[in-house]
Amino acid sequence: METKIVDANKELLEFDAAAKCLKEGGLVAFPTETVYGLGGNALNPNSSKKIYEAKGRPSDNPLIVHICDIKTLDKICKEVCKEAYILAERFWPGQLTMVLNKSDIVPYETTGGLDTVAVRMPDNKVALALIDKAGGFVAAPSANVSGKPSPTKAEHVYNDMKGRIEYIVDGGEVGIGIESTIVDLTSKVPTILRPGYITKQMLEEVLETARYDKAILEENAGKDLVPKAPGMKYKHYAPNGELTIVSGNPETVVDKINTLVENNIKCGYKTGVIATDETVQQYRCNNVISLGTRKDKQTLSHNLYNALREFDNMEVLYIYSEDFGEDEFGQAIMNRLLKAAGYKRIEV
């Protein structure tokens, strides 16, 4: 199959053709503000099956249904609770996915056999227009091959998905760069199943209370808790090189990473470093990528997956990263980084 790339802002006829293809059961990748999604018609069981095949993803890992109009929420969900409308009012369109009870029109192929469905309205004009033209309900996981870092550019999608899907709608680089926050509203207390740009604190500004799914908290890594978002149990976001995170006070971290790099270079191992603008000059290594300044966490998240893919292109064998977990959004970045590292971390 040929994979056509469509410039969302210039090729309007082709954009309409992509939307039609999506509506009729084809697969179309598209930009959202978090990461690129791999879209199929959420109400068509065959489309969902094709998504799993294209990604090489286990079919018990449910898809997020993307909508473009809050009025359609009660078509795919039953018993929509008041918290859902409160959160939608405050955070949609935006980086929040809500898990609710599904209605009968949502096939089990889309929800991985669950009676609940995850729903999000993305904050991206191209995505909203595509969803609208494609019939209003687009199932979309991140548009990477299962286990790879999520794509933040159309080029990343092309590298992973060429020959596997009909279209890629190119809307430029995404803004946020890590996936949406997922909150489960079917449990008694709204529960965060995956951290993201929207933090627990932000949720608690409009809800009485919210909590984290214990299985996703860092201190419980490796214990036998099963995360409620099935996707969180898989190794994820992983680059080809072996990634280790180095935590501690900034100066000691730089020293430690320099020593590790030096040892690797002696052995002839190509090594990369994930740094920040504050430290980038201090590394004695040829392959240093700064994610940006620590003063702006959104820049850090925006550049993270691209950096991991860049290190794959450079074919580095080892990667060392600084720690970013100073606040709640930093924790969301660390959640991805730790999974990419298989929780390998050195404290100095």
Ligand code: TXA
């Ligand atoms: O930002 C995002 O959420 C991106 C963009 C494309 O919207 N999408 C995304 O999808 O990250 P994906 O498939 O890579 O991650 C979806 C996560 C998985 O961990 C999955 O297990 C969880 O959502 N999930 C989906 N439906 C669920 C449900 N009914 N109950 C619990 N978890 C669910």
Ligand code: MG
């Ligand atoms: Mg994903």
